[in-house]
Structures are given as structure tokens and as C-alpha cells.
Amino acid sequence: DQQVKQNSPSLSVQEGRISILNCDYTNSMFDYFLWYKKYPAEGPTFLISISSIKDKNEDGRFTVFLNKSAKHLSLHIVPSQPGDSAVYFCAASASNSGAGSYQLTFGKGTKLSVIP
């Protein structure tokens, strides 16, 4: 059972426009959410996170929105740049699950291509 879902395997966006990557989760115990960016054959790079006590977090061109009632979060990149082309993973964790709170549950990723 996939607890974190990224239903779009790929997304293409023109340079300068907004990229919106979506993520849905099913486990209501999740209270911390992260986005990672990954280039081929490299480790994931942390981009931005949000805790369940917030509904928005912004860092430069990146904004993450959390809708707890819909169990949905999204990453907005504005403006999109060719260097943003990578695979983006959504991840979630549950801080009150004991030893399990160390575990990140990842989605399958969305490949973003920003076209110059």
C-alpha cells in the first residue's frame, strides 16, 4: 500500500513559467513533509519542508503548500529554470511513531523537464 503518491511520473514546463508538483498521502499520522530533488546517479538534495502546523512554507523560488484535510501537498517553483530539471521526490514522516519516526516514506518521484 503506497502511503505517499506522486501520480504524475513526468512534467514538462517552459522556462520562466510555474512548475507545480503534486503529492498525496494516506497516513494521517504523517506530520512532516519534505521535497527532495535528485539528479541521476546522485544523492537526493533537500529542497524544502513543511510541518503539519503550517499550510505554507516559502524559500526563494520554492513554495510548498499543505492541505491537511485533503491530505495533499504541492511544490511550486517560480520561475522555472532549466537547472531545475531533475526528479522530485515527496517524502513524509510521523514524529509520534517511536522508532518509526526516523523513517521517511517516499513517493515514486516526478521527473521535471524545464524547456528553454
Add this chain to the structure above:
Amino acid sequence: DTEVTQTPKHLVMGMTNKKSLKCEQHMGHRAMYWYKQKAKKPPELMFVYSYEKLSINESVPSRFSPECPNSSLLNLHLHALQPEDSALYLCASSQTRSTRLTDTQYFGPGTRLTVL
């Protein structure tokens, strides 16, 4: 500084070899992790160390043996691996939980392992 380093970058080994992967961080993080990632899949958690003690073992075969000699170092000893163990092995670290909220995991660049 959010750097996690891993050596070697690439490793090719036979099924009878013994080798080790190394991971180092100097961020004062007391939780360290090993993940395995296959192509086009999200990272899969293997082990978690918290305060140099093994906290989680995700039913990993005994041919993978983790070791945490001190708070900055994490090793993964490999012996009698199978070709299906070929993957990108990622190390990560995070603060341990002093508040209710989960802490961000920072990943190293990975070791690309090929088992012949």
C-alpha cells in the same frame, strides 16, 4: 554546512569479495541512515543508527553489515553480495528528535555499487 560525504563513489565487486562503504558527516547529527536506491525507484531504508546504536534494521539480509564506530562515521560492510544488490547506496544523517517534530535528513552523493 549540510554535507554528508561517501566513499567510494563507484565500486565494482565480485560475489565472493568483501568490501566496505563509508559515510561521514560533521554536522553533529546523531542519527545516521543507510538507504538503497534502484533506478527509477525511491530510496528504500535499510538501517538507522541513533546515538551510535542500531535503531532500525529493515529486515536487511546479513550479507549487509552496518557499523557506527563514532558519531561522525557510518560504515556498511558487504560480503557475498548478489548481482541484484547492484544499486546506488545512500547515506543520510539528521538531528535526533528533541522536539515533537521530525528532523530533515541530509543525503550524501551515494556509492554506485555493481556486483558481478
